[in-house]
Amino acid sequence: MNDFIQGLPKVELHLHIEGTLEPELMFELAKRNNVDIPFSSTEEVSRAYNFHNLQSFLDIYYQGANVLINEQDFFDLTWAYLLRCHEDNVLHTEIFFDPQTHTARGIPFDTTVNGIHRALKKGAEELGISSKLIMCFLRHLDEESAFETLEQANRHKDKIIGVGLDSAEVGNPAGKFERVFKEAINQGFLTVAHAGEEGPASNIRDALSLLKVTRVDHGVRCSDDPTLVEQLVAQQTPLTVCPLSNIKLKVFDKMEDHNIVHLLRQGLCVTINSDDPAYFGGYMTDNFMAVANAHPMSKKEIAQFTFNAIEASFISDKEKERLK
Ligand code: HPA
Ligand code: ZN
Numbered sequence: 001m002n003d004f005i006q007g008l009p010k011v012e013l014h015l016h017i018e019g020t021l022e023p024e025l026m027f028e029l030a031k032r033n034n035v036d037i038p039f040s041s042t043e044e045v046s047r048a049y050n051f052h053n054l055q056s057f058l059d060i061y062y063q064g065a066n067v068l069i070n071e072q073d074f075f076d077l078t079w080a081y082l083l084r085c086h087e088d089n090v091l092h093t094e095i096f097f098d099p100q101t102h103t104a105r106g107i108p109f110d111t112t113v114n115g116i117h118r119a120l121k122k123g124a125e126e127l128g129i130s131s132k133l134i135m136c137f138l139r140h141l142d143e144e145s146a147f148e149t150l151e152q153a154n155r156h157k158d159k160i161i162g163v164g165l166d167s168a169e170v171g172n173p174a175g176k177f178e179r180v181f182k183e184a185i186n187q188g189f190l191t192v193a194h195a196g197e198e199g200p201a202s203n204i205r206d207a208l209s210l211l212k213v214t215r216v217d218h219g220v221r222c223s224d225d226p227t228l229v230e231q232l233v234a235q236q237t238p239l240t241v242c243p244l245s246n247i248k249l250k251v252f253d254k255m256e257d258h259n260i261v262h263l264l265r266q267g268l269c270v271t272i273n274s275d276d277p278a279y280f281g282g283y284m285t286d287n288f289m290a291v292a293n294a295h296p297m298s299k300k301e302i303a304q305f306t307f308n309a310i311e312a313s314f315i316s317d318k319e320k321e322r323l324k
Helices: 002-007 023-033 042-048 054-067 071-087 099-103 109-127 143-156 174-186 201-210 220-224 226-235 243-248 260-265 284-294 299-312 317-323
Strands: 010-016 090-097 130-138 162-166 190-195 215-218 239-241 270-272
Touching (some): 002 284, 002 299, 010 239, 010 270, 010 284, 090 109, 099 109, 109 130, 109 143, 201 215, 201 226, 220 226, 239 260, 243 284, 260 299
Parallel strands (some): 130 162, 239 270
């Protein structure tokens, strides 16, 4: 089964590029840019990556991003991720970036987006990996800041396909961003949102009705609401589930308790993704392996995660055919 999973073509739809910052690159960039980091060795970093919930992770994740200063840093970060994709046979990836994490530190929007985009272009040319870029608003910040960010994205519409919503779910309801998502849709962006990771199933309902999302990031708490599950099955609304992330952030106690395979068998369009692989201990193949080891599945079921991800992706029908 390991060889089957390793060789299986994969499509990733839930990946925060800032969450691919491996400790080695963090140290290298800290040195290159003369930035202080609160760690003196990779062992110390590993010890710090012992999270008890989403917020305890976010605190460390935003701190790590401080080493990203120049366009080349964002290029190096993205290129390192694409090389890992190549190893894992990831053929297409749709990645999130958090512009506000960087503009708040005085790093221009253009620096971030241009560095990421240059690496994605090289990934297509040299590794044959296609990609899309999704800009996330930080939900702990206010609506005004989200509108400013949307304005900054205007010059980069050719590089950004959609907008998303991430950061602390509890206490920051979807309704806070209803107007900015409406404007983003008017401007031609697709929409996705994190919902039902730490927050209740009603947050998934709100993301669908208020933000008009075409897929839900995480969404695992839908199981608490059978009527919602029926609706998600009927509409084939994709859920971008991140198994290792959910264990690291204690959404489920252990992989055996994870509901992803149950959701698959209920007919939901669930996909497997890595979220923040440098922080959660695994890239795409590791996530597939962890699920398959805890939940015996047929090869057909495992491959269904890839078929679902192809369907759920933001590529054209013609491009979808290339991946099938
Ligand atoms: N949830 C919310 N915000 C995030 C995550 C996540 O899993 N990863 C990076 N930002
Ligand atoms: Zn996420």
